[in-house]
Amino acid sequence: MTEPDQAVIARLSSDFAAMAAYLARASVDLRQLERIVAERPVAPAQPVAPTYWQPPAYTPAAPQPPAPVPPTPKPPRSDGWIGKALAVAGVAVTLVGVALLLVLAAQAGILRPELRVFAGAALAAGLVGVAWRLVDRPGGRIGAIALAATGIAAAYIDVIALTTIYHWVSAPVGLTIAAVVAVAGLMLSRRWNSEHLALLVLVPLIGLGPVVADGITVVLVGFMLALGAASVPVQLGKDWNGLHAARTAVTTLPLLLALILTSFNSEHAPLLAVAGSVAAALAIGSAVVLLPHTKHPATMAWVSAAGTAPVLAASLAVDTAVAALMAAGLSAALLGIVLVGDRLTGGATSVRSIWAALAAVSALVAVIVAFDGPVAGPVLLAMAVVVAVGGRRNRVARWCAIGFGVAGGLFYLAYAPPSFLIEATELSAPIAASTLIASLLLVAWAVAIAWSWPADWSWASAAVVALYATTTFTVTAGVLLGGEEQGFLAGHVAATLCWIMLAAAVLRYAAKVSRAERSLPIGGGMALVAAAVAKLFLFDLGTLDGIFRVVVFIAVGLVLLGMGTGYARLLAQQDSREGQA
Template sequence: MLPPVPPPGVMPPPGVMPPPGAVPPPGVPQGWATQPGAFPPMGTGTVPPRMRPPAPPRREPQVPWWQRDGVISRVLAVAGVAVTLIGVVMLLVLAAQAGFFGPVPRVVAGAVFSAALVGAGMRVFGKAGGRVGGIALAATGIAGAYLDVVAVTAVYHWLHPVVGLAVALAVAAGGVGLAMQWKSQPLAVLVVLGAAMLAPFVTAELVLLGFLIVLQLACVPVQFGRDWPFLHVARTVPAVLATLVGIAIALIETLDHSRELWLLVASIAIAAVGLVGTVLVVRRRAGDVTATVAFAISTTPMLAVAALFDRRVGALVAAAYAVVLLSVAATVLMPKVRAVVKIPGHTAVAAAVAGAFALLEACVGVTSAQTLPIATLLVALGFLGVAGQLRSGVAAGLGIAFALIGGLAFFANATPERLASQHLAEQHLTISTALAAVTGMAVVAAGVWTIRRLAGTSRGGAEESILWIAASGAALYLVTAAIVAVSATTGAADGFVIGHSIATIVWMAAATAALLYGLRNLSRSAAIAKVALGSGLLVTTAALAKLFLFDLATLDGLIRVAAFLVVGILLLLTGTRYARAFAEAGAREPEGTTD
């Protein structure tokens, strides 16, 4: 039998489900009868727990940074590592300078002390709260052992450098292996930085570069299994800085040829370890940007070491390095190769930029002031061609950069003053100037094509108009320079004058071609016609300005007459065609409207 239905406005007994249609008491919301026992017995005056507002979250009291767990302990641990390692250096070097103890006691004491620190660190690490102390003790001991090997090899010469580097590699590998076992990036970083920063105080000989490169090499396997970004920088920067300092000293001082070769070997080793290590790492973790940054840093010694040699040898070194770097960068442009190599875009960009710098060094090394524009503009032409074909923004940026460098070098040689003066033109302008101008015109054409493919400028839009105006101005200057340079190098008495006359006629011929092309497309594409007509009128204005402001005062005799006659005939032809084209367009317009 069902329980009796309570009258309206009366609460059901505790634990009883109200029947359907029951009216809730006043002040109780709808849905009060969702489950048995939703409300307390009558007369208690309490609010159901489900209807109570949630209590505000309790705020934890702010703890000062110096009281937080691990902060002070880490600071003290790092300070202890630094001070202890300084003591090890004093034991190995300063004690020898002061005559305290003998070489053997100093070396043995350093080795025993380092081993004891490593043992103590391993013992402390396994206890509660001993992670920080264990890492600090082990890092100090391993770095101290590394410095002991450096002293034995470079200060006391008890070990051959090859053997000493092998022992140092074993010590460093043991340290980073322990860091991997403990899953501790701080241990690996402390070992590398401790040994790298204090090794120069033990020895400043060239063998120091070998020990720093060993540290860079020993940490590469760690990066395969661990994403430790700080270790990338810690293992790369010390070797790079030491090599750059050595190169700077060699540039200032007059050193023997063997030292330059050793600096070259060190630069090659740093670059090779940086490139191979980074490629192997980013193949596993494509998003490891820090590895790419370390690779970019490792390229700087190779870019600087070329300055130690004469221009030909330096250019050969830079060119070889450019080939390697640009080959790495080119892998992302070929889909099949990219799928095999798996080099991410950020690594390819870093390789492309570094390779471009090396290529610029090679261009400067093998050219003179006259031929440098040709070399750089040819490189720009290659980059722009690749960019337009493969739609690569990076290649386009490098091409534009080389185009600007080549353009500035060309402008420094073929200045407006030299183009306007017969004496200066015959003295400074050569066939190389003409070849550079022709190459520059090809670069302008390639640049317009590439920018239109990449940017997708609208036909007849403001962007395309600006692009064509800039290209027309650059082309006019290059054409003039090429014609004047060729004319000035002929040795003829009127060569300079004839060259300017031909340049004016070429300007007007180009303007006429642009205007006729625009008129031909007047009924087909108004956007194309607008750009072509605008460019043609601009060049026409420039040709007339040159004719009256320069040629009239410079040219004489039949040459001046020929220039005026040809330009006048072209103007008449263009004007006649211009009027007829617009008359035909006006005649067709009503027919189009009646349809």
């Protein structure tokens, strides 16, 4: 027997041994199953029709469609909003009743003042006590929050009545009591983890406070500021943007109403300035503290920006110098926060962008309030140049630079309108100096914007602005130095020469760049040539006379000849260098 035959026999032997082992194991399992079945109770047998085995018919396998996914059942609509709506309505109606008790009852002489105040305090305490017992019961949370909010708000109104209606306590004492009540109510909202309770404590006072205090008064504004400050610690660690919005409304709306309605007389102007600054500091400072705990930083930043409105509108009631200093201080503070960066803004880029824009608006307000047009124009244009150069890599800074430049340009057009370029007008020395400075700054701003925001539209816009500013500069300088007649004509000659020289400079630059980068400067240079020639024939030919017309035509013609011959030579040299490279 050969070796391959022995190997096959050995493999068969091992296979049969494995099969025997499997059969022995199956025999053991069958005996165990028989024993288990024998121990079970026997059920009555059902007659079974005899079946005969048939070979299965062959059918091609067809792909089975996927089992249909049953639609997700919609959760049943909750009717909890009904209880909340009724609770809010109950808060409003009850507080109106408390206000009527303290105000109308006093006017009609119903009950003694002590009884009115005691009744209000007893009602407030009773409502909070009932809420405390109800909150832990099943389904009692909504009602407990509404009762507690009503009781705390009633206590606020009682304190305001003590201070402003009956004058039993001074304003500082009344504000201290109100602050204690506020802290108690807001701490209760934190204990119950209920933003709704905090909102129901704060929001009703926006309307009811002025009613009880008989208008917007200094005491009411101070009370609202104290209440807003007391609500900040309650929000620590909580993502309660609604409470932040309510706090901002409570501290901002009374001040804005005072500014619009001029409720404060001149002797209260310093208090108004202080109150506006405190409101802005509270809006921004509380946001800085709370930003690390919110998932919606942009919303909080916008709400805080709205809280600075009293500072931006302070010029309605206070001196312009004070209002300008307030706006400038706000701008400086916001700019400092933005420059510090993530440590104060919670790492949110949106917050830095919003507050950077707000800093720019504050600076704009400060300049407009502090200076008249001939001074405000150059100042704003200088700010625009600085921001455009310093923030050329930041999108928000570029838009702020555009805003400053547009505002400064509007002032510039107000005291140096285009009509000055058509008809000779003698300007006073301050206006002429402002026009000359603003013209140079306008050219610098246009170039800086086009440089920081490179695009076809930016360079085209910069060219238009630069041409207008250059013409205004030359004409103003000509009238200032040579008078209305000769100086005006000389200024336009200089303007046309500046236009054509600028075109020559752009085309010279186009000849020195590569062929791939040449189309934009060539187009710009030829557009400037067309503009200069158009001005030469449409305006200079009919306006200038005598030697001025001769000079401008000869000078422009010589420049065009030089450009024609020199550009071709420079272009050939540049192409030759590119070919060698």
